[in-house]
Amino acid sequence: MKLLECFCDITNQPLSFLKLSSSELTHIVAGFQGALFEQDLVGTSDVTRAKISVYLQDILLEARNYVPSMPPTECGSGLRKKYNTKWKKILLGVDQRKVNYWTGWPVENRKGTKLYYHFANIHNSHGHDFTSGLYEQLRLHISGYGTTQLTMPNKMAGFLSRNSDSWPEYTFNDSTMIYNFFWDFRESFFMSGEAQGLDIDAQMKTWNKYIGFVEKIFILPGVWAEPLGGKLPLAPAKRIDGQSTNVRKNDDGAEVKVKLVMEVPLHLTDV
Structure with a gap:
């Protein structure tokens, strides 16, 4: 039981x-x-x-x-x-720490509604100190935000715990690792959305909004390391269909088409 x-x-x-x-x-x-x-x-x-x-x-x-x-x-x-x-x-x-483990970590959003972060998974994989630090920083800032900043940390916690060998606790203290973590999490987020048939433009908006939130409450105050290049990976603000749209040269001089969240070299074709 x-x-x-x-x-x-x-x-x-x-x-x-x-x-x-x-x-x-x-x-x-x-x-x-x-x-x-x-x-x-x-x-x-x-x-x-x-x-x-x-x-x-x-x-x-x-x-x-x-x-x-x-x-x-x-x-x-x-x-x-x-x-x-x-x-x-x-x-x-x-x-009370164990109560949170079983019921969720409580916060109140901007409407004063009590909601819960489901962090039992990262509590198991990354320990109490990391989970508590993540929760406290979110709790202090969530009151000014809506449900996106509740659902996205839950998704991030799930991804983090499932891949704890690749992304241990010190990931967020290293500029390269934190950037690469969010790069991989972004890929997982969009692939999951595609599998569920979610609107890609809405997903892009959700992702970018969450990245802004993370940078504001974790990166800028110095709680987490500043990522490589100074910014976490974003998605294009809006998808535009068409063969000739969103074509540009990358740093290597190759023409690429920005499609969804990945840059696709134009010289690559399906075989």
Whole structure:
């Protein structure tokens, strides 16, 4: 049960196979049952929370067939109310860092709406200090922005965690690495958008808006390194169709066509 795992984690009561034979199991189960009385732990209906309570009781009864030394556990419909006071005491000492891990890192946007960054993935791959630093900088500035600056950091966090071997924590302290990271993230962003059939011009606008946001709150204050060339990679402001449009010479003197977010040399053809 994922919810029981969450409860054990935020209350610093790790549950292991050995504890199934310990009196600690009794205290853990009682506290969890009490947490299901109201919506402190999970914001579902009373009916759903009651089903979870019964489900746990059934699991423990089945587990006793495999672990006869388990301490006795109670059954019945009144357990949630009976142990709610116990949960209220536990609630005062929950680990807030772990609460954020399970629920998301809370921020308020310019409309005063509470939203959440989903950074559990980078918390696992890049550690608490990096995640906390990223979150705090975003939290301080997000109040002046809309939903784009919530969804894009979530996408960036997902990309970063999936590619943590290529882009470790110190990526953002190195001018070349930070530029290359955003170059690769840009490619992933647009390829994902294309696969979903999203409007490319809208995607370009979203990307450029996000890059401006990143430069304003991370690069200019010196939180992250200044990227190679002084700017993070942008996308063209707008796509223009046609064979003769957006043709220019690059630094090597070759004519290239700017198409989407990549420069395509005109001498290259499909084979």
